[in-house]
Amino acid sequence: MRKSLLWGLLAVMTMLLAACGSASGQAESLKEQTSIGLVVTESGLGDDSFSDSAIRGLERARDELGILFDYREPEPEDLAASIDALVQNQHELIVGLGFNAQQPIEEMASKYPEQQFILVDGVSEKKNVTSITFKENEGSYLIGLIAGMRTKSNTVGFIGGQKVPLIENFEKGFTSGVKEVNPDAEVLVDYIDTFSDDKKGAATAQKQIKDGADFIFPTAGFAGVGALKKAQEKGIYAFGVDSDQFYIAEEAVVTSMLKRVDTALFDMAKQLDEEQPFTGEHIELGLQENGVGLAPIRVITLTAEQQDRLDQASGKGNNE
Template structure:
């Protein structure tokens, strides 16, 4: 009997181990869709790169409404996906509730911190990357007035705006920064019409460079800037290709790398806790390619690279709006 029990116990351990080894990762895409050309699409690109390089498969779901958050998260866990990457700060409160119910499922959330033993929290130093593109805007602007159009008015987006304004002021202390937010609900992430209207309003106030940090809404902002003959700055993904010669640069937020790394590490390499991706780790940065390289002069490159080195070395401190809900360079 003892031998039989030992055999059965060993078999159970083997079955659990095999199941874990065979588990497919999962990706829960936030509102706005995986082809928003910004945050979600960057994550999707990271998952796609993992598939291309490994031949693996993953499970995926896209949120269509706020009401689906908990249902989609639980369904993904019950389908056996492991680890599961959850996109967006709006999922944090839901994950706080769901994660304890699935202790053997590892979750990674992007853009928020969830303190659970089976959760990895991945956050970015968006203010640092935004500072650099702000410098580019300040150095490129001829009017001395630049704009920022955010998506949903939340501390995270104010973090982008604040870093941007600090960079603009570092390049041109006499500059004016106009800031607008698309809305106060999640629909603000996918309203390109309103985004375009806000961009045009800023152009009428003299803005000749506009930074869009608004998810799918940014498509309308970049289009309006191109139509009005001013520069825009993309966000998250490299959006330079969307309007060559009009998109001055893009603030890269490497959500793609975050997803790729979680998928690649799998369960064996999964480490709960907080991971911060900043300039030093190349988690944020700015894009220069064939679509905008003629717009970025040597003088701009030299100034921005010096600032980048200063931030990494700790000689330049970029204020993080989320640290105290304040911004020294911009009033909301």
């Protein structure tokens, strides 16, 4: 009886030691696994836009390539400290999203010259910072074509989160598309100095609707979500940005201008996985590179002529 009990105790101890050894091995393996650190925009996760698109790209890298990732949602004044913390966690790549990340990314790039960084929506001269920008004007031009062709009031609206060159690029493309097909249309433009205040986005949309806009294009992060919901409430049309935002306001969002941050970051993860060197280059992505484009058109139906005009502009038409 005692002998049987002794053997049982020995068996249990052996199993526990084996389990501990296995867990230790898994932890060691996890520590050695390739990983990427990400600092998102001030809108944070759940913006149904820029930050969420970046996370989708890294989730794809995790699922398809086995590359882990970690992220931070800092306040603007804490960006540098958050990036520094990610460096200390020994991620092979550190990604900063948005033009506001440029200064802290460059500060950390100087502090850690052996660390590789990715800057999205800015261009850095640092040799250990790879810059990724998008030709927002090309995608916004397509949005403008639709608004210009379909407006009944001959008034459409643009809402920008902040008056900086990046957002002005959206505005220029949108206005150019509207005027290309409808020179008499009026384009209302408002910059609201926030990417996070959805109430301010809604109030600005309300003002533009009162002034006659029947299509609104907000490029303002989470603040733009408020504008989309207001458009639906008031029975007019709107366009999403960065990600497919149809599900935010299914009765209003005609299409969204896709800024394929997810694809760009997955490509960077793939480059890391294949051990290709990072050279601090500037990568610019537009329609031709599939860096920008449109989500499916819903809510309205374009005529054959209007669809052909859109296809020609997006490079899908017959160019012969």
